[in-house]
Amino acid sequence: MKRRKAITIPKATAATRQLYLYQLLTAGAHLSKQNLQDKFEIDSRTAQRDFANVRNFIGEYLNDYDLKYDAKDHSYYLSSGGLSLSKAQCLVLIKVLLASRSLARKELKSLIKSLLALLTEQDRRDIKPIIQSELASYVELKNLKDKRLLEAIYTFSKLILQRETITIDYTTQRHKYVTRTIAPVALTFSDYYF
Template sequence: MNAAYRQLTIFQALMTGHLVKKTELANQFHVSPRVIQRDFSQIRQFITEQHLLYQLSYRRQLGGYQLITTQDSVSKQTILILIKIALASRALTRPEMTQTINGLLALISPEDQAEIQPIIKNERFYYQPVHHGRSLRQMVWQLSRYITQKQSITITYTRQRGEFVTRTILPEAIIFSEYYFYVIAYNPRYHQNLFYRVDRIRDLKTTQQVITRTRAERVEEGAMRQFLQYMQPGKKITLQFKFWGIPEAALDRFPTAKITTRYPDEQAVLITTSTFDTGAKMWLLSQGANVQVVAPHDFATEIQQELTRMLARYQS
């Protein structure tokens, strides 16, 4: 075995997180410890010349050498949190979720991987994706590139009841919410930004059609998230509602919400927020008797009418 092959073998062991010991390597390759020390010097020189983000370090307590990264690394705690969030999303098919988790785990050492594996084992085994069954990673990446390129596209889209339609749009943002990825896109036919679920896009292709928008029509997805519920835009309103539930549940649902009045005797609060009415209505109805809409008056009336229709379902 020549020196180059030996040094590559040692470097590979270091790159995969192993602790290497001079005496053990000397015995493995049938050379003297001094030769292995020269190999370490060559590896250090290679790391320096190639500007690699590693440092060959001697771990005195362990009695061997390891590669230590010199860049900000992702901690095992961060990787665990990201995997937990990914599993809870249910957004990816099982093969895509496996690839995603394996990719995240590959960012940390084998020792840290071994520590995380038993923590996520049960959730991985019982992972159940949403029912559309479509692989989305490539589609989301492709749409994201069109957004940065300001490229208009023509899509074949499946509407809620299975009807296929063709739309030419300018994709502007990708948002994930409530199990699904959405692309927010400007539709020149309707002169507004609309939401398209990515898993319902059956085909897409670029188009030469130039789509222009006014400044007011452009999307700022970060700001829009402050007002969106269940990816239902609707009409923007200033909403006030009395709430008997846990206040944090409402404040977390509406990012711009504030408690404006407290009612200690009733164990209730008055919450004021800016939001879109359609998604807000869906959440408010899910809270049952814990909520009472105060304003706007016409929105409160709309909630009352919906509750009357709900009650009629059980009386018929």
């Protein structure tokens, strides 16, 4: 079996290398100087300078994050100071969303994808098999099909915060059409509905 040669990016600018480095670190990668040297065909000092520049940027503009060095692994990684979402926390949130049946399938899948994107690649691989069968058997409520509930909840919450009145139209159980102007004070969730 022939081994594939790694793709290199020779003659890249310092800015390109540092953006590449930063992007991988924010995705949860652990990178060594050797990784950078091999990818960009640069020497050890240049790789060290690139890591130092990324560290300075993070220290100056992203106060809640820090570039750490793992001496055992000889690699750098981005530490979030407790701001990140653990895979256990992410799994619980996804399971609550699935069990609530409060969203249309399309919005639910998009939200789950966004939550998983906050995790490292390995954590995503760990969680996907756990939620796969629940997601496949998810039954959305009939009246939620093709509804855009997330945006409506956000808009409604802003109206509540701004103490706005709104006019609503609805049909009663006796099939009477009613229009009301209300001043909502809260948005709650109960029995599958907001």
